[in-house]
Amino acid sequence: MKNKVLASLIIALIAATTLLSGCGKGTQTGSKKPKTLIYAQGADPRGLDPAYVDDGESAKIIVNVYEGLVKYKPNSTEIEPSLATEWTVSPDGKEYTFKLRQGVKFHDGTPFNADAVVFSVERQLPPKATDDMPYASFTFGPVEKVQKVDDYTVKFILKQPYTPFLANLAMSLAAPIVSPAAVQKYGDKFIENPVGTGPFKFVKWDKGQSVTLAKNEDYWGEKAKVDTVVFKITKENSVRASELITGSVDIIDGVDPNDIKKLEDNKIQIFKGKGMNINYMAFNTSRAPFNDPKLREAVSHAIDRDELVKYLYQGYASVANTYLPDFIPGYNDKVQPYKYDVEKAKALLKEAGKENLEIKMITYSNPRPYNPVNGQKLAEAVQNYLAKVGIKATIEVYPWTEYKQKAAQGEGDILFYGWVGDNGDADNFLSLLDSNEIKSSLNAAKYSNPKVDELLAKARRLPNGEERNNVYKEIQEILAVDAPWLPISNAMDMAAYSPKVKGFTLHPTGAVYLKDVDKE
Incomplete structure (x- = not known):
């Protein structure tokens, strides 16, 4: 009898356990496990207010927190509606x-409307614009004023026709709309406390470590597929690659060509695309010795760009012959920089009385989209070429944020830089040689040529087409002779990601839009 009772108790206990287990499964199915996506990049953002930054590390985060009136279509620079539904x-x-667009709210709960657009733009127009807004004149320089027509209509009045204007409004910097209430609340700390309308909300920024974003549950459009995004700061390329292989991060950028085989052997996915970028060496043309174009020519002849690109980038970048990628309308395929010629370089140095020239070069320590191996390796390779023609060059290396400050202050006779195109327009690249952008620091060479300024202004007024393209071709011819830069390479866009990650791409502008990225 005891055994029968015991057996009955055991059966009852198993049945109850099974029932509870079934209930537990039902509960688990109903409450999805939160998804966290970890994106490792090589440097901290400079800041998270789109009016005050000009770097890719900041832009990658900004495009997920903020939105502009218009945006680029996936994988192109064609324009489509965003916070504006239509325009004339x-x-x-x-x-x-x-x-x-009506019914949209900022992450702080305040409404998006015409007042917010006017506020976001006017703070970057005179007299409110400040010198530390690097993209303000670049984006809104042609704007005479911006007006609220009604709560959901705004009008921009330009000083003159400006063909790139609409494309500029889709850019990840300067153009995004910020919460006026949050700017007023945080003051100069808004750069560390961003509030936009985007698919992700800002959570925290641990300087030098990570930036954390959370899914915006009140987003007006299709909501993000993951719950949390962490932008992890990992300076070393090889360390980022190892973190991806071990699974401690999900996506990395700044992929070093030396790591690609190791990544692929570990079943890591590699995104490869044609890069809309330029990697260049800039001369500080504002003072001696490189205010002399003949000296810039001499140094340009000293560097074997073909060998340099092959050695550093191993087939993942192509030699750049002018200041535009070759697929941008207006690219001049007839233009070549000064060719590698050691004897010519020595002769020009002798002619200038500079056979024993000593110069200082500055560069950055982290990888860049246009230079995935980092600035120090590039500078050291150039240093070796210069030594062969008798130029002694020292190198100072800085973390990216500090480097940007040093370059803006005019440190260094030669500096290494690059640019990722914001909108697919030639003006976006060639405006980096506009003397009006010296003050903003975008003109890293501090180059000034009235003829170039005049032609840039002319091209901005012309409609897209052959006449406009021919103006840009003429500018490239002038720059090839003047040599404020030595163009080095156009890098392939590359990122690496776990097989668990779905829907990831790099946009041609270098932006990383994560709303539609999922993780298994």
Whole structure:
């Protein structure tokens, strides 16, 4: 009898356990496990207010927190609606009127409306614009004023027709719309406490470590597929690659060509795309010795760019012959920089009385989208070439944020830089040689040529087409002779990601849009 009772108790206990287990499974199915996506990049953002930064590390985070009136279509620089649903342009090309999306809220709960657009733009126009807003003149320089027509209509009035204007409004910097209430609340700390309308909300920034974002549950469009995004700061390329292989991060950028085989052997996915970028060496043309174009020519002849690109980038970059990628309208395929010629370099140095020239070069320590091996390796390779023609060059290496400050202050006779195109327009690259951008620090060479300024202004007024493209071709011819830069390479866009990650791509502008990225 005891055994029968015991057996009955055991059966009852198993049945109850099974029932509870089934209930538990049902509960687990109903409450999805939160998904965290970890993206490792090589440097801290400079800041998270789109009006005050000009670097890719900041932009990658900014595009997930903020939105602009218009945006780029996936994998292209074609324009489509975002916070504006439609727009019209006046026949004279000087007035742009935007109808705004209704029912949108900033992450702080305040409404998005015409007042927010006017606020976001006016703070980057005179007299409110400040010298530490690097993209303000670049983006809004042509704007005479911005007006609220009604709560959901705004009008931009330009000083003159400006063909790149609409494309500029889709850029990840300067153009995004910020919460006026949050800017007023945080003051100069808003750069560390971003509030936009985007698919992710800012959570925290541990300087030098990570930036954390959370899914915006109140987003007006299709909501993000992951719950949390962590932008992890890992300076060393090889360490980022190892973190990806071990699974401690999900996506990395700044992929070193030396790591690609190891990554692929470990079943890591590699994203490869044609890069809309330029990697260059800039001369500080504002003072001696490189205010002398003949000396810039001499140094240009000293560097074997073909060998340099092959050695450093191992087939994942192509030699750049001008200041534009070759697929940008207006690219001049007839232009070549000064060719590698050691004897010519020595002769020009002798002619200038500079056979024993000593110079200082500055560079950055981290990888860049246009230079995945980092600035120090590039500078050391150039240093070796210069030594062969009798130039003694010292190198100072700085973390990216500090490097940007040093370059803006004019440190260094030669500096290493690059650019990732914001919008697919030639003006976006060639404006880096506009003397009006010296103050903003975008003109890293501090180069000034009235003829180049005049031609840039002319091209901005012309409609897209052959006449406009020919102006840009003429500018490239002038720059090839003047040599404020030595163009080095156009890098392939590359990132690496775990097989568990779905839907990831790099946009041609270098932005990383994570709303549609999922993780198994």
